[in-house]
Amino acid sequence: MFVSLMVFSLLFAGRAICGRFEEEKDEKDYALHYLTQYHYISPTRSGNHNATKAIENFQKFFDLPVTGELDEDTLYQMNKPRCGLPDVDVNGERFKRYATLGKWYKTTLKYYMTYGDDMSHAHQARIMARAFKYWSDAAPRLNFAKTNNVGAANFRISFGRRAHAGVSGERQCGHPFDGPGRVLAHAYFPSDGRIHFDNDERYTETGASSGWWFWKKESQSLLAVAVHEIGHALGLKHSNVKGSIMWPTAKKGTPTLHSDDINGIRSLYG
Numbered sequence: 085m086f087v088s089l090m091v092f093s094l095l096f097a098g099r100a101i102c103g104r105f106e107e108e109k110d111e112k113d114y115a116l117h118y119l120t121q122y123h124y125i126s127p128t129r130s131g132n133h134n135a136t137k138a139i140e141n142f143q144k145f146f147d148l149p150v151t152g153e154l155d156e157d158t159l160y161q162m163n164k165p166r167c168g169l170p171d172v173d174v175n176g177e178r179f180k181r182y183a184t185l186g187k188w189y190k191t192t193l194k195y196y197m198t199y200g201d202d203m204s205h206a207h208q209a210r211i212m213a214r215a216f217k218y219w220s221d222a223a224p225r226l227n228f229a230k231t232n233n234v235g236a237a238n239f240r241i242s243f244g245r246r247a248h249a250g251v252s253g254e255r256q257c258g259h260p261f262d263g264p265g266r267v268l269a270h271a272y273f274p275s276d277g278r279i280h281f282d283n284d285e286r287y288t289e290t291g292a293s294s295g296w297w298f299w300k301k302e303s304q305s306l307l308a309v310a311v312h313e314i315g316h317a318l319g320l321k322h323s324n325v326k327g328s329i330m331w332p333t334a335k336k337g338t339p340t341l342h343s344d345d346i347n348g349i350r351s352l353y354g
């Protein structure tokens with residue numbers, strides 16, 4: 085009896101250790117994938133390929149204690165819903181402020197949109213108009229108008245799942261979505277015009293969170309995500325200024341532009 089109990093407890097302990105080992109390996113794999121996706125580990129040969137340095141740069145970007153290790157704060161931040169675009173350039177380091185990539189050389193811009201599953205089309209169209217207005221209020225030379233003619237549009241807004249293709253006639257997007265959570269949307273820099281939302285997310289106008297654990301019901305703010313993605317489509321990259329709309333992780337509630345966002349858009353269209 086004693087022997088069999090001992091064997092049982094040894095087996096059990098072995099399994100527990102194995103389970104924890106698997107979990108750590110999964111966390112490490114996910115973190116490496118994350119650091120590569122957001123360019124902390126560089127896609128170019130000349131950039132950074134050191135994992136510790138990549139973790140440190142990630143921690144600096146997100147204002148976390150810089151330990152160079154995959155600690156709890158770091159993994160927690162890596163699991164937050166966010167935009168799918170990279171955060172940093174080749175060397176992974178930069179000043180604390182906005183960054184830009186490209187611009188439009190005209191200021192009257194048209195957008196064409198298709199719709200997600202969560203709200204009426206009229207409601208989604210109102211939210212999108214409201215999102216564009218954030219940027220034209222900050223840089224009054226910008227004018228945005230909705231068009232039903234996709235061929236005349238500068239921006240093409242669409243919702244898709246996993247491997248997605250955007251509005252009809254658009255080629256397959258090279259960046260598949262990942263199901264509910266994590267990546268919510270992405271957009272292309274000027275003058276491409278594609279803005280893609282992950283249709284596996286649940287969207288409401290300003291997002292909500294209720295219940296807990298198994299019963300937790302969560303929705304993302306279509307308004308906040310749209311303002312952020314339009315920012316990319318106008319030429320703004322991710323900002324490492326916490327509180328800016330161009331910060332990579334998603335916010336709920338009614339968004340406001342930070343002075344960093346306003347400085348960024350005015351540097352392009354002021």
Ligand SMILES: [Zn+2]
Pocket residue numbers: 167168169312313316322332
């Ligand atoms: Zn983004």
Ligand SMILES: [Zn+2]
Pocket residue numbers: 248257258259270280
């Ligand atoms: Zn896409």
